[in-house]
Amino acid sequence: MKFKRLAQLLPPPVGLLPLAAVLLVWQCVAPDESPSFPPPSNWWTAIRGLTADGLLGPAVLATLQNFAAGLLAACALGFTLGLLIGVLPGLRRWTGMLLEYLRALPPPVVVPIAILMLGFSPGMQIGVIAYTTAWPILLNTVAGVAAIRELQLDVGRSMRMPWTVRMIKIVIPATLPAFLLGVRVAVSLAIVVTLLVEMFTGLPGIGLLMVTGQRNFNSSQVFGLLAVVGLLAFCLTLAFNLIEGLVLSRWPPRRSAGA
Amino acid sequence: MAEAVFDLQGVELVLPAADGPRRILSNVGFSLGAGEILTIVGASGTGKTSLLRILAGLATPTGGTVRFRGQAMDGPQDGVAIVFQDYGNALLQWRSVARNVALGVERELRGEALAARVTEALRLVGLERNANDYPWQLSGGMQQRVQIARAVAMRPAVLLMDEPFGALDAMTKATQQDELLHLRQATGVSVVFITHDIEEAVYLGDRVALLSGSPGSITLSFDVDLPFPRDQVATRELPRFVALRHDMHAAIRATGGHG
């Protein structure tokens, strides 16, 4: 049964066939030395080369570490602030415009400011990831708190729970599905921003390797890294689905996917 | 005479509505003696739930006085348990049935004692086999009984019940009615029981009150002089039962009936 649920998280394997077909055609059609569209076998060679030079492993590790640190910070920040703003209607009114404005800033434009403030450091990268990905988490959490029915809180009040207990037993669990919906958006956004910052600033990671490959006109390396990034993103999304599925198994099934 | 549990005089309730303030209740007065079952009947929208929320300390009347054991009310009182009409929102959907029933007592009881209390309450409503289910996996009538178990588990001195048997089939309803009478017999709990079912009101009540009009007020109230223990078949065939039911119907028709 557990296994079945796991299998349900994966898209059906036949979906791999078109991808395999495209790669196969590409392999057969592309000239071996093509500067723009090198055949997939060359990607593999390029990646093997990077591994042999001891470049790929540390780059993947650095990217993953910063991704995870940034996302975790975003979760903590977004959830805490979201709860606060959701619970205190006054705060919500006073911060509404500010939040809308800050949220509308595209992620790349915060990088120069972050560099000015924190320098070219992993801390700066984590800060940028956390800042940009905290938004969907925060806004979903606020919406989640707002969606709690008055009656649910009345249940706690009628049992004379202090507000801290009501928070822990009612508000936080009731908000969890909305929070996770925000995290789902944040995961894909965090991947984008992590790589973006690496490409932008030359901090170590897969993004930097890609830019280096591009500057050396090593298209096989760029394509190979693209495949690696795709695989990483796929695994991260899958891992998130798994965690979300485990956590939400006690909640009523979502009425509509997404939203 | 023992001190009244609830004593209401000239209670008014005005709530803001889309088209300005709306009078919901007007000049509502009654008292509930210790160990008494007061049933309140009324058509939909006459303010039964609003009245119960006032008794629960969840709503503040805009006029009149509400006393609980001789003291002016200031919020939910100790020893008062509530069964809400809207069972879907009154249960915490992410908690199992057993953990929902435990909600009101888990701060004072632990381990074995808590488990025993929960099992006892679930047995009373016939749901001991559903302890590990989640509310969203149960039918409406079952969810309603989980709520009753949650209230009973708190060993309340006063039970406020808002159409608690509304979603039950006739057989289960009869069983639950008798369980409630047994519970009062065994524990001396005082009950305010809201229903739109006249037969049920007469069968269960020591006293019946009719809430009608707009704004709602108590237009009729009488003692039910039917012998105990009551019996689903024999009691309902008593000429006195039939007469009381008749009076009640007549009174409702006179006050404008339903709507």
Ligand SMILES: Nc1ncnc2c1ncn2[C@@H]1O[C@H](COP(=O)(O)OP(=O)(O)OP(=O)(O)O)[C@@H](O)[C@H]1O
């Ligand atoms: N929070 C509120 N704000 C404004 N009006 C309200 C509010 N709650 C209830 N009302 C109004 O008060 C009136 C009485 O509502 P209430 O829920 O107390 O009726 P009820 O007798 O319990 O009805 P039912 O038998 O259908 O449960 C209705 O006209 C309703 O529209």
Ligand SMILES: [Mg+2]
């Ligand atoms: Mg009601």
